[in-house]
Amino acid sequence: MENLLKIVKERKSVRTYDGKPLSDEHRKAIEDFICTIDDPFDIPVKFVLLDQEKYGLSSPVLSGEKLYVAGKVEKKPCADVAFGYAFEKLVLYAQSLGIGTVWIGGTMKRELFENAAGLGENEMMPCMSPLGYPAEKKSLKETMMRKGIRADSRISMDKLFFADEWGHALTPSDDMADILEMVRWAPSAVNKQPWRIIFKDGIYHFYEKKDKGYVNDATGDLQKIDVGIALCHFVMGCESKGKKTEIRTEDPGIKIPADAEYIVSVSVQN
Numbered sequence: 621m622e623n624l625l626k627i628v629k630e631r632k633s634v635r636t637y638d639g640k641p642l643s644d645e646h647r648k649a650i651e652d653f654i655c656t657i658d659d660p661f662d663i664p665v666k667f668v669l670l671d672q673e674k675y676g677l678s679s680p681v682l683s684g685e686k687l688y689v690a691g692k693v694e695k696k697p698c699a700d701v702a703f704g705y706a707f708e709k710l711v712l713y714a715q716s717l718g719i720g721t722v723w724i725g726g727t728m729k730r731e732l733f734e735n736a737a738g739l740g741e742n743e744m745m746p747c748m749s750p751l752g753y754p755a756e757k758k759s760l761k762e763t764m765m766r767k768g769i770r771a772d773s774r775i776s777m778d779k780l781f782f783a784d785e786w787g788h789a790l791t792p793s794d795d796m797a798d799i800l801e802m803v804r805w806a807p808s809a810v811n812k813q814p815w816r817i818i819f820k821d822g823i824y825h826f827y828e829k830k831d832k833g834y835v836n837d838a839t840g841d842l843q844k845i846d847v848g849i850a851l852c853h854f855v856m857g858c859e860s861k862g863k864k865t866e867i868r869t870e871d872p873g874i875k876i877p878a879d880a881e882y883i884v885s886v887s888v889q890n
């Protein structure tokens with residue numbers, strides 16, 4: 621994907637669509653891309669395209685959409701993080717083609733989507749997204765919603781990315797600053813941005829800073845999905861700068877607040 625930082629910054633949730641189906645070319649590109657998506661935990665995420673009219677699907681926050689993509693994953697440790705990582709790859713690819721998306725984990729008739737997606741035993745379908753072209757003008761509902769959750773702003777770098785210990789702001793090198801900026805602009809449930817990173821001894825350690833009310837059986841932990849999305853932006857950001865990454869899962873044992881949880885670490889080579 622060319623100019624990842626631009627793609628990341630231009631992506632915004634789209635809830636108002638123009639009512640047109642995807643072009644045949646775009647639909648094929650999406651179908652082909654889905655087959656290539658992997659994640660660092662090797663937990664397969666299955667993507668299913670769902671026709672809006674065929675299944676009578678809808679969401680109270682959306683209008684004008686004709687097609688959705690739902691993701692299914694086996695319920696197991698790290699499935700939510702893997703889901704966030706894999707689904708966000710598709711979101712960024714769609715953005716690179718000019719196709720609008722929005723992560724939807726709550727505001728949908730969940731049972732209808734799960735039935736249409738053919739949810740199997742021990743699987744969950746945490747989120748879906750429409751795939752379509754943005755309408756020229758946002759619905760009033762969408763505009764109000766964006767204001768309510770301050771969707772156009774993000775927490776500042778110094779409160780998200782730390783050096784050596786929790787709360788001690790990191791001063792990144794120029795190329796890492798770009799990559800962390802990509803992480804900062806990732807989408808998250810209710811725009812909570814629950815990811816934190818501590819850079820220590822050459823390794824980036826990812827944590828979830830938990831809020832209440834984001835865990836349930838149907839979705840897993842939505843904020844772990846958010847951390848998976850942040851991890852996707854980080855790893856793709858490193859790749860876009862020609863840096864190799866290696867995923868590690870040993871908790872470095874750094875002291876963290878009671879409402880935080882260690883998730884994963886990444887070592888980065890130039």
Ligand SMILES: Cc1cc2nc3c(=O)[nH]c(=O)nc-3n(C[C@H](O)[C@H](O)[C@H](O)COP(=O)(O)O)c2cc1C
Pocket residue numbers: 631632633634681722723724725726727728747769770771772806807808809810811842845846849
């Ligand atoms: C895991 C997840 C679940 C989300 N669920 C919903 C949802 O149910 N309804 C909705 O309107 N937006 C949902 N969103 C979209 C967020 O509200 C949006 O990404 C955030 O406010 C930032 O805005 P932006 O995507 O335009 O940058 C979800 C986002 C994520 C990452």
